[in-house]
Amino acid sequence: MTDQPSVPAPYGWHTVDTARxxxxxxxxxxxxxxxxxxxxxxxxxxxxxxxxxxxxxxNYRQAQLLQARNLWQAIKTDQGGDIGPDGYAVPVYAMDRVVKGLLRPKRGVPYVR
Known part of the structure; x- marks a missing residue:
């Protein structure tokens, strides 16, 4: 780690310190x-x-953190989607449904009978 403070993220997004x-x-x-x-x-x-x-x-901040974790998982997997010597399979998605749900929550639709 460096002795310099991290660059502040704009408008409340995660920083290195808050992510850790x-x-x-x-x-x-x-x-x-x-x-x-x-x-x-x-x-x-x-x-x-x-x-x-x-x-x-x-919810945007949490989506950013989850997406950063997804990106890290994608980086450290091999071409087959495995991590480590034991060959555990990890699905890697560009942006999974949890992140999408945080960014665009589904709204309830009134139902009338």
């Missing part, structure tokens, strides 16, 4: 790797989610 608090495995990444993952995840979330003005909602 909520994502235990982020401790294994150096600041630069984690910043890149968070930036890429933020870009993907912003492209998929409805635009917001001002502070980023909590």
């Amino acid at each position: 608090i909520q994502w235990v495995d982020a401790m294994h990444l150096d600041d630069e790797q984690l910043e890149e993952l968070l930036a890429a995840a933020r870009i993907q979330c912003e492209a998929y989610a409805p635009a917001v003005v001002g502070e980023v909602p909590v």
Whole structure:
């Protein structure tokens, strides 16, 4: 880790420090790797989610963190989707339904009989 503080994320998105608090495995990444993952995840979330003005909602922040984790899983798997010497299969998705659900929650539709 470097002695320099991380660059603040705009409008309430996760920073290296806040991501490490909520994502235990982020401790294994150096600041630069984690910043890149968070930036890429933020870009993907912003492209998929409805635009917001001002502070980023909590669900967007959580989606960013989950997407960063998904990206990290995709990076560390081999071509067959396996991780590690034991060959555990891990499905890798561009953006899974949990992240999409956080960014665009399904709304209840009134049902009248």
